[in-house]
Amino acid sequence: MHDRSPRGDWQQRNASRLRAGERVGITVHIASILGSWGLTSPIYFPSPVDVEYGNSFLLGLQRAHPNRVRGYCVVNPNFRSHAEAELQRCLDGGMIGIKLAASRRANDRLLDPVCEVAAHRRVPVLHHIWQHRRRDYQGQEASDALELAELAVRHPEVNFILAHIAGGGDWTYSLPALRDIPNILVDLSGSGVDGGMLEACIAAVGVERLLWGCDVTIETGWAKLRYLEAILPPVELDLVRWRNATRIFPPGSFGSD
Amino acid sequence: MRIDVNSFLGSYPYRRVPGTSPEALLRAMDRVGVDLAWVSHLPGIFWRDPAEGNPWLYETAGRYERFRPVPAIHPGVTGWKTVIGEAREAGAPSVRCDPTYYGIDPSGSSMQDLARACSAEDMPLLMSVRLEDARQRHPNDRAAELPPWSVRQLVRTDPDVRLIITHADRGFIEEVHFGSTPEESSRIWWDICWIWGPPEDHLETLLRTIGPERFLFGTGQPLRIPENSKAKLDLLDLTPNQRRMIENDNIGSAKGRVS
Numbered sequence: 001m002h003d004r005s006p007r008g009d010w011q012q013r014n015a016s017r018l019r020a021g022e023r024v025g026i027t028v029h030i031a032s033i034l035g036s037w038g039l040t041s042p043i044y045f046p047s048p049v050d051v052e053y054g055n056s057f058l059l060g061l062q063r064a065h066p067n068r069v070r071g072y073c074v075v076n077p078n079f080r081s082h083a084e085a086e087l088q089r090c091l092d093g094g095m096i097g098i099k100l101a102a103s104r105r106a107n108d109r110l111l112d113p114v115c116e117v118a119a120h121r122r123v124p125v126l127h128h129i130w131q132h133r134r135r136d137y138q139g140q141e142a143s144d145a146l147e148l149a150e151l152a153v154r155h156p157e158v159n160f161i162l163a164h165i166a167g168g169g170d171w172t173y174s175l176p177a178l179r180d181i182p183n184i185l186v187d188l189s190g191s192g193v194d195g196g197m198l199e200a201c202i203a204a205v206g207v208e209r210l211l212w213g214c215d216v217t218i219e220t221g222w223a224k225l226r227y228l229e230a231i232l233p234p235v236e237l238d239l240v241r242w243r244n245a246t247r248i249f250p251p252g253s254f255g256s257d
Numbered sequence: 258m259r260i261d262v263n264s265f266l267g268s269y270p271y272r273r274v275p276g277t278s279p280e281a282l283l284r285a286m287d288r289v290g291v292d293l294a295w296v297s298h299l300p301g302i303f304w305r306d307p308a309e310g311n312p313w314l315y316e317t318a319g320r321y322e323r324f325r326p327v328p329a330i331h332p333g334v335t336g337w338k339t340v341i342g343e344a345r346e347a348g349a350p351s352v353r354c355d356p357t358y359y360g361i362d363p364s365g366s367s368m369q370d371l372a373r374a375c376s377a378e379d380m381p382l383l384m385s386v387r388l389e390d391a392r393q394r395h396p397n398d399r400a401a402e403l404p405p406w407s408v409r410q411l412v413r414t415d416p417d418v419r420l421i422i423t424h425a426d427r428g429f430i431e432e433v434h435f436g437s438t439p440e441e442s443s444r445i446w447w448d449i450c451w452i453w454g455p456p457e458d459h460l461e462t463l464l465r466t467i468g469p470e471r472f473l474f475g476t477g478q479p480l481r482i483p484e485n486s487k488a489k490l491d492l493l494d495l496t497p498n499q500r501r502m503i504e505n506d507n508i509g510s511a512k513g514r515v516s
Contacts, residue, residue: 014456194481196275216453223482
């Protein structure tokens, strides 16, 4: 979801997402807004002001679409007191998860206070991931699965979501790193639709740790869902489609669940 | 009828890819309702002479009614011109060349010779911009992606050359299309496998700005799951005629007199 974006078409993009979601059969979009998307601070290093603005806009979207939109509270852990206050404000306001993008490496101790809030409020943490970070990349302090795994081991009571396994980078590197970390789930979103990727995800973490998602390409999400319909029995497909999500998000997040 | 102009048979050198056999490809085609597939020999792309994969491709395609062979040509290998004649005899709808994988200049003199030879034989030339997302490629998979200027250059090589470009994204397509004259761009067709759907709506935008007559249904399977290309069409509000153009009818104009 976009709000105060340098792009002039963010309203059309939001509308397009909801419209396509209706066609695909998406009951609930769990979304985040990364600050001003670069307008007044960098996408992955949003200023406190922009963090607050984006989260407030998302809270408004939740109110405008009470049956369709839920929010992840975005924080920049470099601003600890602001992050903690923002988490309290947004989770009290009805957001159901925390989004950590790439403001700070996943294994950094600065993320611990955020995870302590996640544990206390029993909400999952969605963490942006570069699937095989061979170096640093401009514009983000990206993390990979090994670094997220360090954080997950330190906070075994928190469920972490490894973002967009199909969103770029070498997913064959990520999956083995997740095998023995039971509190990391894999989000299947991303523009990638590689043959063999879904089978590899299932083999690595099992259907109980897969979450369906789209990110910025709804057609790839729909394609992966259609493929899973062909290879999974209905009971396992339901886990990926929604049951795993209802397990890790707070009770009542999706109405009757 | 739905025709996939962008599919492969055979193994991929940089990671394990399931479903590369003819039987598996047919099953995948059944799954998404693809009636006919243009197939290329995937391992050959990485060989010194990719045309050495063509006999297997012809033999395999000959055994299955739903395959059409797209043989490979390396215009730097002696005798390459004979491949076009062989392709015609084998009923190939197109020939392909992957210059960056062969290590040759994608708009250099040998590629221009190839474009002219294809034009003389009224045979479309198919090229892929990429096979995998650049962010995930094997560390030793360093071939450059096909650059847009090479497509602009090649379409100007001969007034009758026809190009089919696969795995191109919106930016690539727009750069070539609007960087060419209307006559030049009328001789280029694009497969849809790498064009984003909603919420970015790249495909919807291109169909509006460039027109559905320039696009072909392609999947990139089995490197990519074919459900993706069908899903992006299902998400559009196309008329039956527009959908038929993309999935079938446009191929007729791309192929010319090649049957």
